[in-house]
Amino acid sequence: MNYLVIKCGGSVFEALPFSFFEDIVNLQKNSPYQPVIVHGGGPLINSLLERLEVESPFVDGLRVTNSEVLDVVEMALSGSLNKQIVRKLHKAGGNGFGLSGIDGQLLTAVPAGENHSLGFVGKVSEVNSVIVDQIAGLGYIPVISPLGIDEQGQTYNINADMAAASIAQALKAKLCFISDIPGILVEEHGEQTTLHQATAEKIEGLIEAGIIKGGMIPKVRSAIEALGHGVPEVSIINGMAPDSLTEFTNGEKIGTKITLD
Known part of the structure; x- marks a missing residue:
């Protein structure tokens, strides 16, 4: 199956137009791509x-997570936002x-x-892609909240960018990070402009210069790691831009494309 992993942040989700969800449903029904x-x-x-x-507190864009924070994270992600997205897809004519x-040890x-310096913050060691295949094979659009579980049954909060990158690796899928800006922005001739293509070396330079910072750091580093796998x-x-997903899947010059070299 030709998967497209679409990562959507919480702040972006609240502002996305309804047409964005219609585009996802349209992709599943009328394109070669199966969205996740x-x-x-x-x-x-x-x-x-x-x-x-x-x-x-945050360390390099990652939320330090104790057991009390973990309960809140799970409630917000799996109990609220996950179901809001499912409802929006349903209203857009999709499933x-x-x-x-955590489900099925996905x-x-x-x-x-x-040394557990971040508490119960995890990174993905394995993706059970069979679950995604089965859900997609039944005609559904998988909507995944980024929580993980270890062999002892401990739950972990996983950065959503990193989770999306790991899932894309397992599915050998294209990966699309949805933002409320048109990509990585740099200053040229006194004006901000979109960097339409960025290599791993360029990105590390922008991080060192403080142009890429905060939550964008795990996003771009996850992208680089995913490309290497x-x-x-x-x-x-x-x-926020109309038809942005459609233009992306059609190969048009949109946003920032990240490459290894």
């Missing part, structure tokens, strides 16, 4: 943690199937930080 959605949920998680007066990386996780193409595109 992986989503984050940062703003909702932040709001719930603030309401509960629970602190959760979404919501699940988390995402096997191991600790991401050294069989993902044929990774791009960052603006989900």
